[in-house]
Amino acid sequence: MSSTQNLGEQDSAGNPGGQALTSADHIALAQARSAHNYAPLPVVIAEGRGAWVTDVEGRRYLDCLAGYSAMNFGHHNPDLLAAAHEQIDRVTLTSRAFYNDQFGPWVSALAEMAGKEKVLPMNTGAEAVETGIKVARKWGYEVKGIPQDQATIVVAGANFHGRTTTIISFSSDTEARTGFGPYTPGFRSVPYGDAEAIAQAIDHTTAAVLIEPVQGEAGVIVPPPDYLPRVREICDRERVLFIADEVQSGLGRTGTIRACEHTGVVPDAYLFGKALGGGILPVSAMVADEDVLGVIQPGQHGSTFGGNPLAGAVGRRVVTMLTEGPYLENARRLGEVLKRRLKEFEGDGVVSARSIGLWAGIDVDPALGTGKELCLKLAEHGVLVKDTHGSTVRMSPPLVISEDDLNWGLDRFGEVLAELRAGR
Template sequence: MTLVDAGSADALALEDRYTAHNYSPLPVVAASADGAWITDVEGRRYLDCLAAYSAVNFGHRHPAITAVAHAQLDTVTLVSRAFHSDRLGPFCAALARLCGKELVLPMNSGAEAVESGIKVARKWGTDVKGVPAGEANIIVAENNFHGRTISIVSFSTDESARSGFGPFTPGFRTVPFGDPDAIAAAIDENTVAVLLEPIQGEAGIIVPPADYLPRVRDICSRHRVLMIADEIQSGLARTGRTFACDHWDVVPDVYLLGKALGGGVMPLSAVVADADVLGVLHPGEHGSTFGGNPLAAAIGTTVVELLATGEFQSRSATLGTRLHDRLRALIGSGVLAVRGLGLWAGVDIDPALGTGKHLSHLLAQHGVLVKDTHGSTLRFAPPLVITEEEIDWAVEQFTAVLAEERAHRASVR
């Protein structure tokens, strides 16, 4: 099945001509979406098993989210933080309660949340811990993905994110992911924070050893260092708990949130911490014109209300078990390994069958949308509204693709 007919070809030609080529998307041109499904300009339907990298956790156009967005469009959408809005306070209060923290710093993108968390940690180090100005360091993990701004790629170990973009921002120390002893060895008197993804997403849905996060929490507490959890992809019910850290009963000093916080409708992110951390910011020291705007805040409040019921966490846990069981049954049939928690799975493909990108193209031809990472890994992260039947269908299509590729490779030997 070809994915590019006349309507798609026109849209792709315009995008290719006028859009910077900083992505390599599948040749699927979305025209509408609902729940876990996307429909292209020719009317073909695809089961979305990527959910915009967890930004669409609650499904495309969730009725409660779109209803509040429509209503807010009729009142006020943006006043900047130069004035107050009736939506910001309720949103921050609801999110603070969900996180068990005292203050919320609203921003827009996930990368903005990470950048803001870095600034807050450095300011906390100077004002509270007494680190000399300009001497703070932050410990990060190898194979991290926290965004693509200059400061963030400065501590990336992915050369495609770094090559040609120097000079880089100093002040970061990189250690292996999953190794708490390496963190302890890297800490000195000027260390202000340890910044980690509880589960590494872009690296291939890498789940750490069971003792990792608890030991990191203990190390940070003993050395008076902030533990910052980047839950932008892993948080907000994706893994079967509100936060991935919850699987290990770990509470970080700072949560970094984004993606699903905007309900798949608006960019919305946040830094969430107690007053002894976020209280280091004063007027004029940090800001964002769109951060916490009334439209995003109204949507964010609705997202928190959806999470407060526990329904989506439960769905992710239960359906995630089904997804992982079905995917693990394919090990030995073209699948080498399956990792993850909840409705989040990294699937390593036998390189003999082709790259992850090649397999993602074949899956799209079968009506299932996933995305590759790190060469031979596919990520499955469907909206949490997906059903058992849809999971089974997606895995059946994946099974068919693997069988077709095995037969094709055998025929050309």
């Protein structure tokens, strides 16, 4: 079948052309009709269960990316599907023009889990970050007394907070930023992990410090243990909000509900997303106390879908699973396995590896190939991961993965390294 043949006709499974499509057909069709904003691996996933996915030809792969942590609870999680199905049969969207019976219980559960008083729900992680920016600026004007339209926010270099026009304005990623100016002012970027640089960047116009407790897109960069406590001290001293972007690091990925817990730090606000929707729909939120979120009044910020009943039902089940289920313990226990196994590969193709919980950034010897080439080879061996920045590979399997499956995937990783070394 050609990439554009019979686009208006579909079979009972929704396939164009009235026939089952191969992986090559799907890829050709996607490339013909989709904007080229991603460069996916040539794997066409049709099903998923737990930590495993199956492509349209029936080949199985161990998913060691988990939707950038959106799939923390695995594919086809029965608890989450039950919550979604029950709500779908009742009502899915009311908008915030009305209350719905899932909203109050959900925001209450999320606030309690985060140890805060208020929740402002949105959909995507980028929307949560935009919310944090707006709230910080308004807090700066109304509470701190910053002159109008002069508020600044301190951020860290190599950050990833999303791809909206405001967020890329303080990104150092040239691919995400170049060609999209003019850029939004009001941000000061300093090196990640350098608390003194944050202190130097703060002045009377500074409303907030916005950082990731662990930088994911940068390659799972774990800061020095005194970094977040020092940031907390600086923000307290300078009367500046500390906003933690836990969109990717939060909700179990590092073995705790919040990555900030590893150093005992409590920021003024958390930004959650990805896993908050259980891999079923986009759900995000800013969570803070009344003295922060209380600056937002009706009409000043919102979302048609933010806080919808389906999101509330799924999000509430996510909170229950995190607080009552085995997921955090599994991430901690298997995180030690992951760390130990990655250490074994150092010197055999791995230059260095960083991990926290079930989350790792692996720097492969560039002489063996790029990160993308390594990912392609791993896919041939049945393991799905994602490259970032040259020869760095990110690994973030679902928290439901078994120890046997994790070891199987790491064995395949070792085989690929050996093949690449042999081919040098």
